[in-house]
Amino acid sequence: MYKGFFTALATAVVFTLSAIASPVNxxxxxxxxxxxxxxxxxxxxxxxxxxxxxxSRCIAELDSSGCFDVVVPFYRGHTFTINYNRKLFINAYAEPGDSVFVSIDASRTPIEFHLSGDHSQxxxxxxxxxxxxxxxxYDVTLLPDTVALSExxxxxxxxVDRTKKVVEKYISDNSLSPETAELLYLDNLFCIANQAIGFRGNGPDEALAFFTDPIFDIMNEKxxxxxxxxxHLSALMFSCPDYLKSVPKSVIRDMMYAAAHDDVEAPARSEFADTAYYxxxxxxxVASIDYSVLKPGAMVVMENDTVFEVDNVNPVEWLKSRYPSRPVYLDVSATWCGPCRAGLAAGEDARQFFxxxxxxxxxxxxxxxMKTWSKLVRDIHNAVHIFIPDDDTSNRIMTMLNLAGFPSYYIIDRQGKMSGNDVPHFNDSSLIDFLRSY
Structure with missing residues (x-):
């Protein structure tokens, strides 16, 4: 399945760094x-x-030796990811206070990695x-979301059963620990459930019955x-927000509030099982985003159907100087993101209005x-398009914005202050009135 650690040097570094405790949470x-x-x-x-x-999406800058060291917010034991160069996504498990060490060999194809520190095995x-x-x-096939629950x-x-058998065989063939098996079985169930998050069936009652089916055991904190x-909890809250009223005080309920926190009234602090998480x-x-900290990089711009390159710039600073004393509605998107493309299409009327x-x-x-971008933007009118070709610059921008996902929306006001607080999406009916206020 995998080979031993790279070198004795890497192992020595592991024990040195993992011995340094991280702060609470x-x-x-x-x-x-x-x-x-x-x-x-x-x-x-x-x-x-x-x-x-x-x-938190935390960027780690590698020093001249390729080393890094970051502290990430963490409020309960769960899996998280480490992403390098878009080619390597590492899933790992941690609990608050843990130290995790990763050793990556970028010279290998595919890239090799090993993990140590807390929960090393x-x-x-x-x-x-x-x-x-x-x-x-990738090969999971489910019925349409509007099919009756009984079908x-x-x-x-x-x-779920079919893929579970594959997981079971893998666990057996590689003699994996019970702790690892538990995570893999949970991943198996909820990776498939994630492909069913749009299920509606014949109405709200069937959606509720699906998301709370005993197979999910949703109140089990494991x-x-x-x-x-x-x-899965987020999908449940979207389809059946009133279900929250029947859930007892627990970590699960805390997460339901977090998932739906824009759509439900905030509870009293004492109602959270974890008040620090509350x-x-x-x-x-944060009142405004400090974009001055962003390191300059290269970008490709399409403005009024003209494409040109700009080197060594901060893209937000560039927008502010390019359009002085004008408010900028900034959509942060990705070419592979379906909701991004849908939102941009829905925003055509607003862009035409302004x-x-x-x-x-x-x-x-x-x-x-880049190739996908150059084709896609030709059909998105009345907007300035900025393409960031470099992954390192993209990572820095995402960290500066604490970007939770694509698309995300921001406003840069006439004074150059940038905020992502309560900025309507392109398909939000309040967008035009929101922008008129600027």
Missing amino acids: SIKVSGVVRGIPEGGSRTLVVNECDIYEKS LNEEYSHAFCDLAGIY YMPTFKSE NVKVMIFPY DRVYADN KDKDVVFAVLWLKSD
Whole structure:
């Protein structure tokens, strides 16, 4: 399945760094990337993977030796990800206060990695197993979301059973620990459930029956161990928000509030099982984003059907100077993101409405394919498009914005202050009135 640790040196570094405890409600992630090719990525991203909309996506800048060291917010034991160079996604498990060390050899194809520190055996087994098994979920076939529950559920359970047998064989063949097996079985169930998050059946009652089916055992707190589970809770809250009233005080209910926190009234602090997590979810939003900290980089711009390159710039500073004293509505998107494309299409009327007015519409494209971008933007009118070709710059932008996902929306006011607080989406009916206020 995988080989031993790279070198005795890497092992020595492991014990040195993992001995340093991380603060309460956080984890320490350290490591080294060796064999970086010329021009290779000098950053990686550690994603907290909390359901809270402002879950931390922490950039790690590699030093001259390829080493890094970051502290990431963490409020309960669950899996999280480490992403390097878009080619390597490492899934690992941690609990608050843990230290995790990763050693990556970027000279190998595919890239090799190993994990140590807290939960070392679990993480070595689980991270490689997840990579090996992830492909089985691409072949899952479910019925349409509007099929009656009586027809949908047997097919769903059949797919869960089919892939579970593959997981069982993998666990047996590789003699994995019970702790690793538990995570893999939970991933199996909720990875498939994640493909069913749009289920509606014949109405709200069937949606509720599906998302709360005994197969999910949704009140079992062991489910929290895998980062994919909260998306099931989010789907439940979207379809059946009143269900929250029947849920007892628990970590599960805390996560339901976090998943739906824009759509339900905030409870009293004492109603949270974890009051520290309450403070995080309901903390006041940062008044403005300090984009001056962003390192300059290269970008490709399409403005009025003209494409040109700009080097060594901060894209937000560039927008502010390019359109002085004008408000900028900034959409942060990716070419592979379906909701991004749908939102941009839905925003055509708003962009047309403001075509001859002061408001500037800009789209910042991250983690995207250049060829796809060059075709896609030709059909998105009345907007300035900025393509970031470099992954390191994309990572830095995502960290600066604490980007929870694509698309995300921001406003830069006439004074140059940038905020992501309560900014309507393109398909939100309040968008035009919101922009008129600027």
